[in-house]
Amino acid sequence: MAAEAAISLLIERLQVWLEEEQVDYPQHVLPIQQATDELQKFLGNLRSGNKSHESYQSFQLWETSILPIVYKVEDMVDTFLVRTATQKKKGFSKTNPLTRPLKFQRESPFVNEIKKFDTEWGEIRAQLANHSGEVTVSESNFPIHQQGRLTQLSGKNLDCTDEESYMIGFEETIEHLADALTTDQWRQGRSRVISVVGRSGSGKTKLAQMVYNIARVRQHFTFCHWTYISRAFEAEKVLVPMYERLIGGKVGRNLPHKELRRRLYDVLQTKRYLIVMDDIWTPSIWDELRDVFPDSKNGSRILITTRNKDIASYADPRCLALEPRLLKDADSWRLFMKRAGIAEDDMNNSELIKHKDGILRKCKGLPQAVSLLGGLLSRKEFMEWSRVLEHPTFGEGNSSISDILALSYQDLPSPLKPVFLYLGTFPRAFEINVRRLYQLWLAEGLARPLHSQERDLAQEDLLEKYFEELLRRNMVEVLRCKSDGSPKTCRLPGILYDFFYSKAVDMGLFYIHRKSDYASKEPPNLNVRRLAEHLDIKSYPTLDPYIQCLRSYISLNTPRRYTPAREIGIFIDNIVTKQGFGLLRVLDLEGVYKPTLSKSLGKLLQLRYLGLRWTALDSLPASVGNLPYLETLDLKHTNIDTLPRSIWSARNLRHLYVNEIHLNMSIPEPSTWSLINLRTLWGLFIGDNKSLFDRSVTDRLVGLKNLGLTCNSRTAQVTAQWISQLTNLRTLRLRSKDIYGQPSGLELSPMNTHVSLSNVYLIGELLTPMLPPENNASFLSPNLKVLTLSFSNLKVDPMPILGKLPQLHMLRLFARSYTGKQMACHHEGFPKLRVLKLWMLEKLEDWIIKQGAMPCLRELEIRHCGRLVSADGLQQLSSLKELMLTNMPMKFVDDAKGRMGEDVAITINNWVFQV
Structure with a gap:
């Protein structure tokens, strides 16, 4: 399993060597190329799909002898590269005999090691050929992923907020559990503890998540918290985040353990709380946590998920224990169709229908099995499904979810295998930041094109496609999304972690x-x-x-x-x-x-x-x-206020995150800039320094995709002119402030040619009109998904113009962004808007929502709009699920409550700010 991932990484290392060192070390090129060819051929054997089940299993046993050789060669290549980098740093030249060290003047031991590798590798190939039959390396014998819809990754955006498919087959159970959490009659004669019990892959965690996110459930409680119980359980790692979320501070981790427990108990006693503890493994965990949760008999609930029925009864013999049943065939098929992405026109396709019984038999009603097999088959044409369902991984008898897990991994293209296994580096159920994950993948050298058409893609774009492919295959789970709908955090589903983690560790990844x-x-x-x-x-x-x-x-x-x-x-x-x-x-x-x-x-x-x-x-x-290969330097949320001047000459640097470092303190002469590969420049404060806009600098930064800058009114115009040239931008955060740190004037140039720009955040008074009198939105990017304005001081209602942006998903109008008294959202305006936030619009008095406006709006938040007393048309927002009102006049609150239906969760906050 891990051998293919390790070999893929080694091939990448050897190819890097050929690209970087072949001119200086021509005597090494032939043995390196031969070693690379041998590895490519060997991958053909590993990926061959025409072995019997028995020989396939035996074939996998050879990984134990393969891996030490693979790792030895990888170590040798990396050591060689580091040593040559050291020589370069010392000023030695490999092509000049006057400065060349002695060890470069004779044949390097490197060549001898490669030759030894060829011999050892040949022996292993011969043993494998004798054991399981030689396999000709050709496209027809490549595994099932080489044909069909995976010929190229699509790169299309996914809707990572899809929840409906997870409800299939669980509709009644979800309602039953929601009632148990919110209705007092369930408490009569029962415990406040409710458990969901089920085997791995049964959908118990997803069931709990669905109920946890229901509007009426969350609205019923004053405090809701979800925590995952790790196998390496430590009570403090569960209690500290819970307490800090309760009080809204970061002091819990500094408290003595007993004091932490006491304070948490005292605060919870004042709340009607819902605590979800996901995946409790042993009774001792419950023993260590139970005393923290007071039973105030006020409707508070504790929901646990577990694989062990005994733990549920141990928590409380009277507790309500729900056990998700296996899906019925009809529900399994509905879920499969959804997860396989079957179009409505194809649902009666004869090629699809003939495989129905075989698919249902292999999945056995387990939701996770259905999702994984659906994800795998979503990458195939119908005519290829027979080869998948008859694959030797399934063996001769009944299949199990382990077979589906193994085949899901085996079907991945070789470059995606180490990408997937890398997720196991993080703890089980750990919430992984997708930004962080991409950049770690990048640093590990995992961005390898699958096809020649993808060689021109930026490495970050390629990794984004990799993630998308794992998501389509249901091999990674998105937990939270960014405001533009793209994934923000993710995790490896528990059943995949359990299956692959130990194997990856045993193989030394x-x-x-x-x-x-x-x-x-x-x-x-x-x-x-x-x-x-x-x-x-x-x-x-x-x-x-x-x-x-x-x-x-x-x-x-x-x-x-x-x-x-x-x-x-x-x-x-x-x-x-x-x-x-x-x-x-x-x-x-x-x-x-x-x-x-x-x-x-x-x-x-x-x-x-x-x-x-x-x-x-x-x-x-x-x-x-001076680090020659540095690609990502992340100093965000630190106190570092200056950078080494040499950082601006780092040719390989791609992502630089700083914390408002002043350009005046750090910038060298523009002629020394070498940041030709920079894709992210975030957190720089340019002040009065205009050297960033020197032509010798700007020509090197045309590839920027993420830009976060702070300027002042004196550099606002030249900043806007420069941004207008950055047509590859995807995200822009631009702030202007004066010497006292207060928002100041901000210029803006047309961005209608920035077709990739999807997220814009502007802080400062707009000195040039953002919304031109022509009454159109062509001034802005046509693909803008998220727009945030703060202190813009717009005097004309922006809604008629912004409502014409066809892709806008989120609009946030923060403090003094609009200073008018009236605001109107017109018919068919904001066709895709999902989130709207209105904060501190101090002069706003009337807000009119016309019929047909904002048809997709799900979340509305209004804060500190003290003069707003009604919202005419609020009841027409048919898709609204959540309404949050903070420090709003009671007349507006009462009016809003009267207009909203029961399916809208309304949260009322009254916060007191101390100066």
Whole structure:
């Protein structure tokens, strides 16, 4: 399983070598090319789909002998690349014999190692051929993914908010559970605890999520909280986020454990709460948490999901226990059609219907099995379905969900296999930021085109397609979406994590640091390559197998605040000490409080990703600017106010996130800029410095896709002119402020040629009209999905113009964005708007909503509009699901309540702000 992923990564490394070093090392080209060809052929064997079930299983056993050789060659290639980078840094030239070190003047041991690899690899291929039959490498013998609809990834945007398909077959159970949570009659003679019990893949978590998100359920409680119970359970990691969400602060992690429990109990006692604890594994977990939740007999509920019926009864013998039943055939088929993306015109296709019984037999009513098989078959033409359903992975007898899981993975294109398995680096059910994930994939070298047509794509666009493919196959789950509808956070579904995690760890793709005592623990069979820390790094071993080959370190352990993580510096020194350099490509310390960064950081010459977001660091080692391969530098939400000047010459830098660093403090001469690959520039404060707009700089930045800038009124015009040239932009956040930090004048140039621009956030008074008198929206990007205005001081009602934007999903009009008294949303205006937020429009008195306006609006939030007393037409918003009113006049609140139906969740807040 993991062998193919590891070989794919090695092929990528060898191809990088051929691209970067073949001119300087021509004697190495032939053996490297031969090794690459051997690996490509071997992938053909691994991916062959014409073996019997028995030989296929035996074939997989050879991975144990394959992987050490693969990793050895990968280490050799990376070590060679780092050493050549070190020589370059010292000023040696490989082509000039006067400066060339002696070891470059004779044939490198590198060639001998490659030749040895060819011999070993040939022996393994011969053994495999004798055991299971030689396979000719041709397109017809490639696995099932090579044909049909996956010839090219589509790149189309997905609606990551689709929830309806998950309800299929559970409609009655959902209503039953919602009633149990919200109706007092269910409490008579019963416990406040309700459990959902089911086997892996039965849909118990999704059922709980669906009920948790129902408007009437959330409206019934004053506090709702969802927590996942990890197998590596620590009570503090459950209680701290709960308490901090209750009080709206970040103080919980600094409290002693007993004090934390006491305060949490006291606050919950004043609430009617709903606490969901997902996936409780043992009774001891319930014992450790139960006393925190007061039974105030006010309708509070605790909902648990578990695989173990005994845990449900242990929590309380009187508790209501719901067990999702297997789907009936009719519901399974409905769900399958939805997850397979079957068009209505194809539902009676004879090729589809003839496979119905076979599909239902293989899925056995398990929702997760139906979703996975549907996702897999969605990538095939109907005529290919027989090859999938008769694949040897299923064996001769009855299939199981494990067979579907294995085939879903096997069917992935080779470059997607390591991309998928990488998700296992994060803890089970961990909410992964998609931005972070893309950039980690990028740093690991996982952006490999599937086809020649994709070679011109930016690596980020390619990874976005990879994610989309996993999403279409139902192999990754989106948890939260951005305002424009694109995925914001995701996770690996639990059943996939359980199946693939241990296999990936056993094959050495990554290593999880959990235990504090390694005294009696044997070193891993394979050297650690990627380390995810779920515990304090100070207890991590320093033996060679744990350090010498490390490529990636991701901290997922958040220590207590105000305790600096000094061990990080020691850890980096240990990595460098082993070889005089490090192979580390990823150093992700997001959320670690003030890690000590060693001076040795500059010796990590392979480093691609340095993540320091939310670390509260005050400074950055100057050596960071000299890292030759650095692609992502994330300093957002830190106290770092200056950058090494050399960072502006980093040719490979693609994503730079800073925290309003003043350009005046950091900028070198424009002629030294080398940021030709920069795609994200976020958080820069340009002040009075116009050097950013020097032609020698702007010509290098035309590829920018995400831009977040702060300027002032003196540089506002030149900023607008420059932005008008950045036609590849997707996201723009532009702010203007004066010397006192208050919003100031902001210029804006036409953006109608920015066809990729989907998200715009403007803070400052618009000195040029954003909405021209021609009464059209052509001034703005035609594909704008999200627009946020703050302190714009618009005096003319913007709604008639903005309502013509055909793709607008979210509109946020914040403080003083509009200073008029009247506002009107006209018939057929805002055809796709889903979210509208109106904050602190202090002069607004009348808001008229015409029939047919905002037909898709689901969420409306109004804050601090003190003069607004009614909204004529509010009841016509037929799609509205959530209405939030904060510090609004009671007359408006009463009027809104009278207009809304029962299916709209209304939240009323009255906040007191202390000055």
